[in-house]
Amino acid sequence: MRTLRRLICCLLILAAPLASADDVLRLGVFAYRPSQLLMQQWQPLADYLGKSIKGHRVELRVLDEDELARALQNNELDFLLTNPTHFIQLREKSAMIGVVATLSRNEAGIPASALGGVIIRRAERTDIRQLSDLPGKKIVSPGPHYLGSYVAQGEELARRQIDIRELDISFLGQPQDLVVEAVLDGRADVGFIRTGLLESMIREGKLAPDRIEAINIQPLSGFPYVSSTRLYPEWPFLAMPHVPLPVARQATVALLALTPEHAAAKAAGIQGFSIPADYSPVENAMRDLRLAPFASAPKFTWEDVWERYHNQLLASGLAALAIAFLALRLSLSNRNLALARHESEMYAHSLDQERSILKTLVQTLPDLVWLKDTRGVYMACNPLFEQFFGAKEADIVGKTDRDFVPADLADFFRANDLKALAAGRPCINEEWITMASDGRRILLETTKVPMLDSAGKPIGILGVGHDITERKRFHDELEQHRHHLETLVLERTRELEAARDNAEAASQAKSSFLANMSHEIRTPLNAITGLAYVMKRSGLSPEQAERLDKIDRAGQHLLGVINNILDISKIEADKYSLESVDFSIVSIFANVASMMSDRAHAKGLDIIISPDIPDLRLHGDMTRLQQALLNYTSNAVKFTERGTVSLACRLVETSASDVLVRFEVADTGIGIAPETVERLFAAFEQGDSSTTRRFGGTGLGLAITRKLAQMMGGDAGVESTLGEGSTFWFTARLALADAMPATVSNRVAITAEDIRREHAGQRVLLVEDEPVNREIAQELLDEAGLVIDLASNGREAVAKAATEDYDLILMDMLMPEMDGLEATRRIREFARGRRVPILAITANSFSEDRQNCLNAGMNDFIAKPVEPDRLFSSLHHWLPGRP
Secondary structure: OHHHHHHHHHHHHHHOOOOOOOOEEEEEEEOOOOHHHHHHHHHHHHHHHHHHOOOOEEEEEEEOHHHHHHHHHOOOOOEEEOOHHHHHHHHHHOOOOOEEEEEEEEEOOEEEOEEOEEEEEEOOOOOOOOHHHOOOOEEEEOOOOOHHHHHHHHHHHHHOOOOHHHOEEEEOOOOOHHHHHHHHOOOOOEEEEEOOHHHHHHHOOOOOOOOEEEEOOOOOOOOOOOOOOOOEEOOEEEEOOOOOHHHHHHHHHHHHHOOOOOHHHHHHOEEEEEOOOOOHHHHHHHHHOOOOOOOOOOOOOHHHHHHHHHHHHHHHHHHHHHHHHHHHHHHOHHHHHHHHHHHHHHHHHHHHHHHHHHHHHHHHOOOEEEEEOOOOOEEEEOHHHHHHHOOOHHHHOOOOHHHOOOHHHHHHHHHHHHHHHHHOOOEEEEEEEEOOOOOOEEEEEEEEEEEEOOOOOEEEEEEEEEEOHHHHHHHHHHHHHHHHHHHHHHHHHHHHHHHHHHHHHHHHHHHHHHHHHHHHHHHHHHHHHHHHHHHHOOOOOHHHHHHHHHHHHHHHHHHHHHHHHHHHHHHHOOOOOOOOEEEEHHHHHHHHHHHHHHHHHHOOOEEEEOOOOOOOEEEEOHHHHHHHHHHHHHHHHHOOOOOEEEEEEEEEEEOOOEEEEEEEEEEOOOOOOHHHHOOOOOOOOOOOHHHHHHHOOOOOHHHHHHHHHHHOOOOEEEEEEOOOEEEEEEEEEEEEHHHOOOOOOOOOOOOHHHHHHHHOOOEEEEEOOOHHHHHHHHHHHHHOOOEEEEEOOHHHHHHHHHHOOOOEEEEOOOOOOOOHHHHHHHHOOOOOOOOOOEEEEEOOOOHHHHHHHHHHOOOEEEEOOOOHHHHHHHHHHHOOOOO
C-alpha cells in the first residue's frame, strides 16, 4: 500500500502545473506554543522564503491540531513545519512529497538538530526522583500523539519495563505551556514536555529557574537542552504534493542556505535547516506504543501470503510431490514415469512463471537495467534502456555498445565492465549519456555487478543506471551558493579586521592624548599646590591663608578630576590592575569616617558606622575599596542637608576561601528620581544639569565605582526615594586573609623634621627642567635639611653623577637634551652610580610610565603634583642610614 501511495504521489507531482496561478504560498506551523509567540518567531522565516522563491509571497499560518487537519483536508497549505509524529501520521494517510529539510534549533550558539522529551516536577517534590516513582502520580501531557511530550517518554519508560498506558495521565492540549502551569500550581505531580520549552520559558521570563526540575536527565554531550529521554530527529519541513517541483526546489535551497547569522534564523532561534533526517526511529517508537496509525496489527490475506511466500510454498509443494512420487514408485513404477513426466512439465511451467515475474520486475523498474556476457554482448535489457539506444530489446540482444554509441563512449562502458569483473564485487561510477529516444542528456549513477556461476566463475555482468541529473544539478547549485557564502565571509572578515585596526589606532591615540594632557596639566598643578604649601610656611595673614587654602582645594579638586579621567580611561582600555594586600574591613570604615568627619560636621551631619560590621581580615585591593566607599560617602555628604550618613557592611556569600561582601552608604538627602537611576552609573552622568551646577562634579565617580566592583567580581547599584534619601551599594568578592600570605606593611607618616633629624646633611641631586617646580622641590628639600645640587636636564645630571657622590637622585622624566630615562641608564653605568637610589618625580602617571622608570633602573616613582608627605616618606625609605 505504501508503494501505491508513493506512486500516486509521483503522478500528482508530474501532473502539477509548471507555475501556480496564485502567487501566494501558505506556510503552516503547528502551534505547540502560544500562537502570538509563534507568529513573532516564524514570520521572518516566511518573509525570507517569500524573497527566495521568485514570483511568490509566503503567508504564515499558525494552526492548532484541528485547524491543521481542516487546512490539509481543504488543500489550503503549500508548506508545513510540524512535529515528527504528525508527519508520520500524514505520510501514512495520504501521498505526500515528503520532507525537504529538517529543522536545527539554536541555543546560545549551540546547534540542536534533534529533540527529546523532558519529565518535570516542582522543585520541592523530592518524592519524585526517578522513573519508578511515576506510577500512582498525577501526570499531564499535551496529548498522546506528540513526540517530545508523550512518545519519547513512553519509549524511555518502556526501557524500564513501565507501560505508559497504565499511568494516570491527563491530556491538556496545546500549547505546552499549559503543562508547566499545571505542575506549578499543583494540579499535577508530573508533566511531559518537549526539550527546549523550559529554556524558552525561562528566557522569556515566564518561569523562574528554581521552580521546576527535570528527572532522569540524560548525559547528552553537545546537546544544549536538558532531556529525560533519548533524542529523535527535529521537526521536518514538508512540501505538499501540489507544489510545483521548481518551487519546492527553490524552497529547499533557501532553507539549506539559511545561516545562523541571518535575521530570520535569529528571530526563530534556530541554527537553520539540514538535509532530511531519517524519521524511522520516530515511526518505530509509534509502532512500539501502538499509536495511530499503527494502533492495530496489520491484516494479511491469502493473497498477501502468496505474494510474499510463493517461492517457499512452491518449494514445499514440490518437496511434498517428490516424496509422494518416491512412495508411489515403490508400488507403481509405470505410473511413476507418468507422474515424473507430469512433474517435469509443472516444473518447467513454474520456471517460466518465475522468469515471467522476473522479467516484469525488471521492465517496471524506474532505472535502466541491462545484462551482458563477459565479452560485452547484450543478453537482456528493460524498456528504459531501449530508450537509451533507441531500439527494441530484440534488436539490442546479441550486439555490443559499439553498435549504438561512438567508439570512445563504448570503450568507456567496456572499461567499467572489466573493472567490475576484475574487482569481483559491485562497482559504482557516473556516466553521461544521451537518450536516443528524445535527445535528453542525463547523468547516470551506474552500478555494475559481476554475475558468477556456482564455481565462482564470471558469466556476465548486470548493470543498473539511476538518473541523478536533478540531484547533480541541485548539488552544483548548493556548491555554487556555498562558494558565494565563503566569498561573503572573507569580505566581511576583511571589513572586521579593518574596523579592529581602526579601533586599536583610536584607542592608542586616546591613550597618547590622555598621557600628554595629564603631563601638561600636572606640571603647572604641581607649581600651584607646591607654591601654596611653601607660602603657608612663610607666615601669612588670616585672609591670605584662607585664600591659599582655596587655591589648594581647587588644585586638589582638579587633581581628583584628572585622576578620575585617567582611571576610567585605564579601565575601559583593560590596562587597570588591582593590588592585593591583607586588610581589616573595620579599618576601611574607620579611615573613611575619619577623612569625611570634618566635612560632615561642617554641615551639621552625623556619620554613623553600623555596629555589626564583620570583624574579618581579607585579601584584596584595600585602596580601591576605600576609594569606592569614600566616593559614596563624599556624595552622601554633598547631597544631604540634614540628618545622617550611615555606613554598613554585610556578607552575602561565604565559602572556604573567599566571601562576597556588600558595602552600603545610606543618606537622608535629596533622593533620586526613578527615571534617573538607570543612567547614574554611566560615565559623565549626574542626576540633572541643575544638580551639576549646584553641587559640582564630573559624573565619573559612580562609573568608576561600578567598574571597580565588577573587576572585583561584584556589581554596584542604588536604591532611592525622591525627597527621602538614597542607599548606594557595591559588592566585591575577596579572599580570606588566613588563606593568603600577609603583605600588609603599616607606613607611619614622615615629616620634614623626621628627615632633618635622621638624614640632615646628606647630598641629593635634584634634576628638574621647569624652574618653578625646581624651586618648590628645592624648598621642600631645604626644609628637610638636605644638601642639594641642581641639574636642569639629563645631560647635566649625568655629568654631575660621574664626578660626585650622592646619597639620592630625584629625576624628572621629560627634559630637553636628554630625558630622565636615558640619564638613569647612563648613571647606572658608572661605578658610583650603580647603588645610588634614583627616584622618578614626574607628571607622567600611567602604569606604563612607572614600568618604564623601573626598567630604566629607577627605584621608585613619585607622581606630580608632589605631596610633601609622600615625598618625605619616599626620602626616608630610600636615603641610606647613617653609619
